[in-house]
Amino acid sequence: MPVRVETYAGLDEAAGALAANSAARFFAGGTLLMRAINEANPSFDTLIRATDPALKEIRLEGDAIVVGAACTMNEIMAHRELAFLAPVARGIGGPAVRSAATIGGNLFAWSPFGEMTTALLALGATIRFAGHGGQVAIDEFLSNRDRYRGQIVRSVSVPRISDPSAFRFLKVTRVKPKGAALISIAVRIGRPGSGETRIAFNNMNPVPTRALAAEQALQGGSLDEASVSRAASLATDGMNPPTDALASDWYRREVAPVHLKRVLLGRT
Amino acid sequence: MAKKPVQFRLNGDEKAAFVDDGQNLLDVLRRGVGDLTPKYGCGQGTCGTCTVLIDGEPRLSCLTLAETVDGHAVTTVAGLADGATLHPLQDAFMCHFAAQCGYCTPGMLIAAKALLDRNPRPTREDVVEAISGNICRCTGYEAIINAILDAANAASGSSYARG
Numbered sequence: 431m432p433v434r435v436e437t438y439a440g441l442d443e444a445a446g447a448l449a450a451n452s453a454a455r456f457f458a459g460g461t462l463l464m465r466a467i468n469e470a471n472p473s474f475d476t477l478i479r480a481t482d483p484a485l486k487e488i489r490l491e492g493d494a495i496v497v498g499a500a501c502t503m504n505e506i507m508a509h510r511e512l513a514f515l516a517p518v519a520r521g522i523g524g525p526a527v528r529s530a531a532t533i534g535g536n537l538f539a540w541s542p543f544g545e546m547t548t549a550l551l552a553l554g555a556t557i558r559f560a561g562h563g564g565q566v567a568i569d570e571f572l573s574n575r576d577r578y579r580g581q582i583v584r585s586v587s588v589p590r591i592s593d594p595s596a597f598r599f600l601k602v603t604r605v606k607p608k609g610a611a612l613i614s615i616a617v618r619i620g621r622p623g624s625g626e627t628r629i630a631f632n633n634m635n636p637v638p639t640r641a642l643a644a645e646q647a648l649q650g651g652s653l654d655e656a657s658v659s660r661a662a663s664l665a666t667d668g669m670n671p672p673t674d675a676l677a678s679d680w681y682r683r684e685v686a687p688v689h690l691k692r693v694l695l696g697r698t
Numbered sequence: 699m700a701k702k703p704v705q706f707r708l709n710g711d712e713k714a715a716f717v718d719d720g721q722n723l724l725d726v727l728r729r730g731v732g733d734l735t736p737k738y739g740c741g742q743g744t745c746g747t748c749t750v751l752i753d754g755e756p757r758l759s760c761l762t763l764a765e766t767v768d769g770h771a772v773t774t775v776a777g778l779a780d781g782a783t784l785h786p787l788q789d790a791f792m793c794h795f796a797a798q799c800g801y802c803t804p805g806m807l808i809a810a811k812a813l814l815d816r817n818p819r820p821t822r823e824d825v826v827e828a829i830s831g832n833i834c835r836c837t838g839y840e841a842i843i844n845a846i847l848d849a850a851n852a853a854s855g856s857s858y859a860r861g
Contacts, residue, residue, distance in 0.1 A: 433720030435765065457763065461743055464761040467720050468741035477720065477763075504755070524831015525812065526749050526756040608830040 433467055437479040444480035445561035445582045454478050456582050458485075458500050459530040461523070462539060480560075484584065485534075488512070493590055494556075499534025499583040503546070506533065514591040518549040518616070521601040524608055534583040538575065541633050541672055542610040545601055547572070548638040551630040552616035553597065556587040572637045595619070600693050602685070604676065612677045613686055615693050619653070629661075633676075634669040634686060643667035644690065653694050662691040704768045708733065709777025717764040724748045724759035727774065735776040735804045739833070746832030749805035750774050756812040758831075775804040778811065787811060790849035791842070798836035805832045810846045820850055 435457070438444040448454050454476035457463055463477060485500035488509055495511050503519035506512050507528070522531055522545055536546040537557065551568050558565040560582040568586075571578060591597045598617045603609035613633045620627040627648045629641040643664035651657045671682035692698050701716035708731060715730040727733045727750070739745035741760050748759040751773035778785035787810050790796070797803045806829055813820055813828035820828070825846045826839075834842060 432718075435719040435763070437765075460761050460763055460766075461758075464722055464763060465742045468722065468760060523743065524746060525809065525828060526746060526758045526831050527743055529752075529755045529757050530761060607826060 432475070434476045435479065436476060437481065439481055441480050441482040441484060441560040441582060441584060444478050444482070445559075445563070448478045448582055449561075449580050451476055452580065455579070458535045459502060459532040461527055461531045462535055480582070487585075490590075491587065494587045495590055497533055497586050497588060499585055500532050503528035503531050511590065512588075514594055514597045515546070515549060515588070518546055518599050521545055521599075533586055537571070537583060537586075538579070541636060542612075542674065542676060544632050544638055545611060545614045548614050548630045548632040549599055549616040550586060550588065551638045551640060552618045552628045553589055553591070554618070554628060555589070557583055558585045558587060560584040569640070572639075575637055598693050598696070598698075600689055600698050602689055610676060613682055613689065615686075615690055617693055620649075629690065631665075631669065631686060634666070634671045634682060636672070639669065641665050641667070641669070641690070655695070658691055658694045661694065662687040665690045702765050704765055706767045706769065707771040709773055721764045722760050723750070723762040723764045723767055723772070726764040727759060727772070733774050733776050735774045737801055737804055739801070744833070745802070745805070746809065746829075747802050747805040749808045749832065751808060751812060754812070754815065756809055773808070775807045778807060785811075786849045786852060787814070787846065790845040790852065794841045794845035794848060796837060796841040796845040802832055802834040806834065806842055810849070813846070814850055818850060820847070822847060
């Protein structure tokens with residue numbers, strides 16, 4: 431399949447070119463799009479690139495860390511302020527994949543991929559777009575992800591986590607140390623008595639999804655055995671897991687509560 | 699469709715090629731400039747046999763858009779040996795019989811070089827992690843892991859650094 435590649439120095443120009451062509455895709459690290467080209471995927475005919483350095487910046491902004499969309503998993507692992515995301519990044523592919531895979535690209539990854547996006551959903555990140563695209567909460571982005579394919583993600587704003595125990599992540603695989611995830615779970619623990627606990631699953635729905643019923647069961651409470659068991663029993667509410675080469679939907683429904691309970695009790 | 703000129707440094711030598719839009723680096727290396735050492739395995743970023751170094755970073759050449767290496771340095775396994783003298787990793791792979799069919803070997807060697815360049819004294823766990831993106835269907839990995847650890851142990855910093 432012939433593919434046309436257009437490279438722009440500025441993000442706004444690139445955003446304009448992408449918006450004008452529904453058969454174009456924005457090219458960042460290439461781990462998904464080059465794979466599609468190698469498989470002669472006919473769903474796009476143009477790649478839009480941008481060399482704008484804004485895509486590579488990582489900076490603090492109030493209580494958040496703004497991560498440029500083209501920052502790779504290796505760059506996230508190397509950044510001190512993003513140490514809480516390092517275990518997530520380290521779980522994505524081997525070292526050669528992590529040199530190329532970007533945080534922006536991961537937002538569009540399809541099942542069984544998308545661990546970083548799952549973590550960002552649990553953290554309550556905000557997605558900022560280039561041009562006049564504005565910004566949206568990741569919850570809104572994921573619920574209408576296809577609608578955003580015509581826009582360029584400029585950066586992801588991630589809440590800072592000062593207490594490492596407030597964020598937990600587990601990727602469940604059959605092949606160690608690396609393998610595609612059966613499921614992955616990310617949890618941001620709220621402050622006892624007041625904070626909101628957010629729980630996100632990957633590979634339990636077509637896109638990363640919050641376990642809202644389980645979250646509700648934990649609101650305002652401590653993570654004792656009884657409340658965690660109650661939350662785990664609600665983990666699969668609203669989930670419609672896929673059956674694929676890795677696992678059946680039945681298996682995913684069976685193991686998701688078990689792994690969630692272990693994550694919440696710190697027994698992984 | 700117009701071709702684009704690309705210049706890059708391959709194993710220390712300047713190379714120039716005209717690449718197609720969307721062409722991957724592996725294709726340019728093998729068909730464009732005649733370096734047949736990186737292999738085409740899966741084309742999906744899963745097997746690692748096409749691994750090369752770009753400016754010292756391990757990358758999958760099958761997933762690298764060729765035009766993005768313009769002005770950069772690419773290292774393949776063909777660049778490891780110093781003339782007739784094998785790189786310590788290549789020596790160790792031979793000593794440990796760490797290759798059978800050999801198809802994964804170029805990617806394994808490059809993944810190992812990327813590790814030892816960054817961490818000359820790796821633990822076994824470090825080695826396992828470093829080759830976790832590379833699939834071998836023959837050796838079961840143990841011989842490969844032992845070879846990499848042996849190369850790290852045998853070659854003190856200065857002798858390893860010649861690669």
